[in-house]
Amino acid sequence: MLRDRFDRVRQRIQRACQRSGRDPSCVTLLCVTKGVASDLIRQAVSLGAGHVGENRVPEAMRKRHELGKLSVRWHLIGHLQRNKAAHAVELFDAIHSVDSLALVQALERLAAESPRRIDVFIQINISGEATKTGCRPQEAHTLVEAVAASGHLRLAGLMTMAPFSTDPEGARPVFRHLRRLADELQTSLRLSQRLQLSMGMSQDFEVAIEEGADIVRIGTAIFGQTIPR
Numbered sequence: 459m460l461r462d463r464f465d466r467v468r469q470r471i472q473r474a475c476q477r478s479g480r481d482p483s484c485v486t487l488l489c490v491t492k493g494v495a496s497d498l499i500r501q502a503v504s505l506g507a508g509h510v511g512e513n514r515v516p517e518a519m520r521k522r523h524e525l526g527k528l529s530v531r532w533h534l535i536g537h538l539q540r541n542k543a544a545h546a547v548e549l550f551d552a553i554h555s556v557d558s559l560a561l562v563q564a565l566e567r568l569a570a571e572s573p574r575r576i577d578v579f580i581q582i583n584i585s586g587e588a589t590k591t592g593c594r595p596q597e598a599h600t601l602v603e604a605v606a607a608s609g610h611l612r613l614a615g616l617m618t619m620a621p622f623s624t625d626p627e628g629a630r631p632v633f634r635h636l637r638r639l640a641d642e643l644q645t646s647l648r649l650s651q652r653l654q655l656s657m658g659m660s661q662d663f664e665v666a667i668e669e670g671a672d673i674v675r676i677g678t679a680i681f682g683q684t685i686p687r
């Protein structure tokens with residue numbers, strides 16, 4: 459049942475916060491709804507989901523159309539091609555997958571023509587896996603600086619994905635690295651606001667919370683197995 463799985467995830471988030479001395483209200487649960495049918499998304503929202511994450515622009519467009527007005531924030535978590543950036547700016551409140559200067563510039567131009575303010579996370583490929591998108595840690599400074607200096611994008615923070623592992627502990631060094639990188643950027647760029655960390659999925663979100671995650675992106679643990687893509 460959706461309700462049971464959702465409650466269980468929320469309890470696990472609370473317990474992970476207690477273990478690490480964090481306030482549970484400071485950790486945002488982003489419900490990842492890729493491959494999940496619109497009526498199930500509606501149910502999740504009625505159970506209290508306030509944030510949903512999609513990884514593809516066309517799928518998100520279809521669902522937003524099907525769902526109409528829904529009091530929820532929409533996040534893009536999948537790779538964004540520049541030719542879909544205009545749709546992304548219309549559809550999403552936050553984009554977690556910004557990983558190139560060209561994309562920052564394209565989003566800034568589009569956002570300048572829109573009344574909406576988009577939250578931007580720079581995605582970092584910490585593990586260096588070739589299959590993963592995201593910029594290299596060495597590029598983070600340039601990209602974060604560009605978003606901070608842009609007039610129409612809101613710098614939200616950094617995002618990463620840990621390599622797949624059956625042991626959640628395997629993700630800890632990756633999450634720790636992201637947090638350290640955020641601390642360094644905070645200092646070197648003299649940022650006034652704190653960079654949020656978007657990290658942790660079904661497999662490893664408790665470890666991510668222990669390592670300072672502000673937003674955990676959880677799909678399977680809430681919705682069960684979805685259509686593979």
Ligand SMILES: *Cc1c(COP(=O)(O)O)cnc(C)c1O
Pocket residue numbers: 490492513535536619658659660661675676677678679
């Ligand atoms: C699918 C996905 C998630 C959620 O993964 P689960 O294992 O289903 O919790 C989180 N982040 C990104 C970028 C994803 O593509």
